Amino acid sequence: MTAHGSRRRSAAVAFTTLALGALTLAGCSTDADPENSASADAPAASGEAITIQYVHRLPDGEGMTKVADLAAEWNAANPDVQVETTKFDGQAGELVAKLETDISAGVGPCLAQLDYSEVPSMYVRGLTADVAEYADQYRDNFSGAFSMMTVGDAVVGLPQDTGPLVYYYNKAEFDRLGLSVPTTIDEFKATAATAADEGKYIGAFEPDEAKFWLSGQAAAAGAQWYSAGDDGWVVDADSDASAVVADLWQTMIDGDDVLVLERWSDAFPAALNDQSLIGTIGAAWEAPLLADAMAGTDNEGQWAVAQLPDFGAGALTGPDGGSGVAVMSGCEYPEQALEVANWFNTQIDALVSQGLVVAAIGEMTTPDSIAAFYGGQDVNAELAKANGALSADFTYAPGFATVGDSMAVAAAAAGSGDGTVADVFSAAQEQSITTLTDLGLPVQQ
Known part of the structure; x- marks a missing residue:
């Protein structure tokens, strides 16, 4: 973590300025091109490829675009910043416990999927990094859920899905x-x-x-x-x-x-x-x-x-549920990790295939089976409208x-x-x- 990030957490833990940030509505972005996303010219000082580990709880079910396949797409376009994905099959609370253990042991991942309600506690407990200095450039890619990944002035990651x-x-x-x-x-x-x-x-x-x-x-x-x-x-x-x-x-x-x-x-x-x-x-x-x-x-x-x-x-x-991808404490390459999170979280079609209501701004195609049940309605368009109406204060x-x-x-x-x-x-x-x-x-x- 940077010294700047350490000071931010110290201020939060000292409880002088700890607050949850306001939701920001606006902006536009669609599925990003992996070849234009990574800062491949500034990975490790040695010039060797770096590895970003990402732990997720997405279903990865039959007919879905697998998380590992998305990582392979990224890796092919970004040889200097490689992503390794791990699916965690337990509950959200069990993942939090594992992350705390692994981070304390110095073997935690750079990126992890967190429920929004866990973000403030994880930050105050020192388990997430503050990546505010890198995050603002991605703000307009997402709906109001962006600030669900904030604690006061700190930003711990980027939103993935909403409820x-x-x-x-x-x-x-x-x-x-x-x-x-x-x-x-x-x-x-x-x-x-x-x-x-x-x-x-x-x-x-x-x-x-x-x-x-x-x-x-x-x-x-x-x-x-x-x-x-x-x-x-x-x-x-x-x-x-x-x-x-x-x-x-x-x-x-x-x-x-x-x-x-x-x-x-x-x-x-x-x-x-x-x-x-x-x-x-x-x-x-x-x-x-x-x-x-x-x-x-x-x-x-x-x-x-x-x-x-x-x-x-x-x-x-x-809001009723939803999660984001957070940069965890101890991540050696937070800037590159956040770029990976931004690219991954803007792969709208792939994330919709996982059953998510995507936080990224862009068109979500309604699966035929869902449209059929709802009388031919473009359900995901209606859900995207709700995304844009999320409270800016809660x-x-x-x-x-x-x-x-x-x-x-x-x-x-x-x-x-x-x-x-x-x-x-x-x-x-x-x-x-x-x-x-x-x-x-x-x-x-």
């Missing part, structure tokens, strides 16, 4: 019931009540997805949960914007106008398949999952995708996984009637303060 919240609905059932897709939360409440009178539900409250699903909706309402003031972190998880989301779901739960379903339970796809559940707010990456869950049923060709209703802050959505704080655990407990209570949806955001507020304090980070009260 903006959108609205999925059974268009055929909506048409049969004479319903229009709700464009505001007031319309959402009214439409939910009308559909419920017919034994249909345009949404489900999902306690097990509270961490990202409800925080993403709060972002769509204009919330900024975490920022840094002169005296430390400012936590605002139980803000007025979050209260808008709480009121929406509490009203519908109280009126029996929505179902209460664990997203990853068997009951959720069952409700989709019997067409009692005819709509759901979900992440962009759920488009193929929903299609798979309803394959071979009458739902095929009936569903469509729309933008999230206006939660009161305009055409805005929030990012995560160190320890957010612990915050999510508390939210899930409160959401389960709200779903069963033993608590309220507002309690979910109160739990996020309280646990955020506790977690940041336990990490040694000052919180501005």
Whole structure:
């Protein structure tokens, strides 16, 4: 790491200027040419080829453009900067643990795939490098997710895929019931009540997805949960914007106008398949999952995708998942590593084949199977539109996984009637303060 980067991390760990950067929307870029991407004239001082190791969790399934094949394409065009890829088959948390062990032992990779919610913690713990001096030139290649790879002024890497919240609905059932897709939360409440009178539900409250699903909706309402003031972190998880989301779901739960379903339970796809559940707010990456869950049923060709209703802050959505490629601490060639990450993350067609909603700006072709399920709709164009509407203010704080655990407990209570949806955001507020304090980070009260 450069001395400049060390000073940046020291400032963050000293907790004087630690903050999550603002999302930047704009710019344009498409699939880059590997022959024009690498700084092949400045690799190792010896003039020998350097090697960039990249650890990823992409599926690499049948019919997908394999990560190793992309690396081979890069390597053929850039003999002085070679890439070696390793697929990690465990969960995200298991990869984080392995990275920490390997970096401590001095054998960590230069590049690794990280969930956005892990970025602040990884940086504060000294596991990622600050590559801000090299990163700004790539900013316009990506959607607003660029700043998901930032911590204050530091930039730890580049975004790869995103999960903006959108609205999925059974268009055929909506048409049969004479319903229009709700464009505001007031319309959402009214439409939910009308559909419920017919034994249909345009949404489900999902306690097990509270961490990202409800925080993403709060972002769509204009919330900024975490920022840094002169005296430390400012936590605002139980803000007025979050209260808008709480009121929406509490009203519908109280009126029996929505179902209460664990997203990853068997009951959720069952409700989709019997067409009692005819709509759901979900992440962009759920488009193929929903299609798979309803394959071979009458739902095929009936569903469509729309933008999230206006939660009161305009055409805005929030993040629910996604990951980036980070430059890890100890990487000897951070500049070249970031160039590799930029090239790799702008291979839009290849990444779409992996099932990703790509963070890079450019056209994403909708696979034929997905278009067929969604009635011929250009689904990826709709998802790209959501990418461009990601909140410019919402990012995560160190320890957010612990915050999510508390939210899930409160959401389960709200779903069963033993608590309220507002309690979910109160739990996020309280646990955020506790977690940041336990990490040694000052919180501005």
